[in-house]
Amino acid sequence: MKFGGIFIILVIILIAIYAVSIYNKFATLGNKVDEAFSTMDVYLKKRYDLIPNLVETVKGYAKHESETLEKVISARNKAISSTTPDAKAEAEKELSGTLSRLLALTEAYPDLKANTNFQDLQKQLTNMEGEIANSRKYYNGVVKSFNTMVDTFPSNLLAGIFGFHKQPLFTVTSESERENVKVQF
Numbered sequence: 001m002k003f004g005g006i007f008i009i010l011v012i013i014l015i016a017i018y019a020v021s022i023y024n025k026f027a028t029l030g031n032k033v034d035e036a037f038s039t040m041d042v043y044l045k046k047r048y049d050l051i052p053n054l055v056e057t058v059k060g061y062a063k064h065e066s067e068t069l070e071k072v073i074s075a076r077n078k079a080i081s082s083t084t085p086d087a088k089a090e091a092e093k094e095l096s097g098t099l100s101r102l103l104a105l106t107e108a109y110p111d112l113k114a115n116t117n118f119q120d121l122q123k124q125l126t127n128m129e130g131e132i133a134n135s136r137k138y139y140n141g142v143v144k145s146f147n148t149m150v151d152t153f154p155s156n157l158l159a160g161i162f163g164f165h166k167q168p169l170f171t172v173t174s175e176s177e178r179e180n181v182k183v184q185f
Helices: 002-061 063-081 085-108 110-114 116-151 155-162
Strands: none
Touching: 002 063, 002 085, 002 110, 002 116, 002 155, 063 085, 085 110, 085 116, 110 116, 116 155
8 A cells, every 4th residue: 555655646746747847848839939920020020111111112103003002001001910920921911912013013114113212122122021931931830849739649638728729820821922923124
């Protein structure tokens, strides 16, 4: 009886240590998910700050394209105000589409295409898109690790108890976004 009681106490202690370990892994990965989303959000904010300058530059050359310019600003404002990963992904999809239409206007306006301010803004935007892509890769990598813990046995048993749920990946949902970008000079 004495040996059996000690054995049961040891098993309970080992289970408690394991549960604390799993909780700490979830907490660590959850913090990394938050950090990755915040990092991505910083780069998105920088891009949002470039967009009004880009729109103003285009506006000077393409006054009758006001509908496109208004859609870009509207999509930008929607993206800025979205806070959750799902809402941010949806808003980013809309913003990317309107930005593509805005940048396509340069083909119709050779003077705009030659404008050094516009070229500089376009270069900054291109660089920012690369930074955003890298931050999305990092975010998705951390989310994948977190979601794997939520889905795999035995940590999935404790995920629900501790209140940890799968996080959304930042994915491309539009088939047009999957196509290669056409670059012309």
